[in-house]
Amino acid sequence: MPKAKVGRKKAVLSGNHYTSRRFDVVAVGASAGGFHAIAELLGPLPANFTGSILVVQHLDPARKSLLADLLLRHTALHVKQAEHGEIMLPGVVYIAPPDEHMLAGPGKIQLAHTHLVRFSRPSIDLLFESVAGMYGSRSVGVILSGTLKDGSAGIRAIKEAGGVTLAQDPAEAEFKSMPQAAVATGCVDYTLPLNKLGITLKNLYEAGSPKSYG
Incomplete structure (x- = not known):
């Protein structure tokens, strides 16, 4: 799959490039500087977006997370903190709770307070690997601003499972590492500035025919 050129119109998917594809789940990973990036990603998505969006951002485990409430101001989608065992619905953004790993089960959210993975809980890699294993080519992975390397193994897992992978252009990310x-793995299909990421994700879903969980 060709890599997009940052800053060019070719970076935004259009036409029938993904007509035969169906995307059910979007996994999003962010860390430091991630709030603005997540808000920008979700902004262009319509209220009738047909995929479930699972978001891991590294947060202070000692504080109650207000991320879901804050993101509601920036998107037409419903945003909530994930609960163990709840059914994944289209058009809903699920935020991993602080200090809990979030995984995608068969149509359901799974939370686990197990060991740290690469110094993190929640772990972006664990989320992405679970999405890749459960949804394969019907999955999309997005890596945004953050420190360290969490998410790079997960991006590889989604790519190897046949999914589509995107990353924020490191040159403009508040925290680049x-x-x-993720880009250094060679497994990112589209490396894009923030103002193109959400539009590209929207176009992916409009061009394909994602399943509704119903």
Whole structure:
């Protein structure tokens, strides 16, 4: 799959490029500087978006997370903190709770307070690997601003499972190391500035025919 050129119109998917594809789940990973990036990603998505969006951002485990409430101001989608065992619905953004790993089960959210993975809980890699294993080519992975390398193994897992992978352009990310590590794997299909990421994700879904969980 060709890599997009940052800053060019070719970077935004259009036409029938993904007509035969169906995307059910979007996994999003962010760390430091991630709030603005997540808000920008979700902004262009319509209220009738047909995929479930699972978001891991590294947060202070000692504080109650307000991320879901804050993101509601920036998107037409419903945003909520994930609960163990709840059914994944289209058009809903699920935020991993602080200090809990979030995984995608068969149509359901799974939370686990197990060991740290690469110094993190929640782990972006664990989320992405679970999405890749459960949804394969029907999955999309997005890596945004952040420190360290969490998400690079997960991006590889989604790519190897046949899914589509995107990353924020490290040159414009507030914290570059996480998107840089993802791009360095060679498994990122589209490396884009923030103002193109959400539009590209929207176009992916409009061009394909995602399943509704119903």
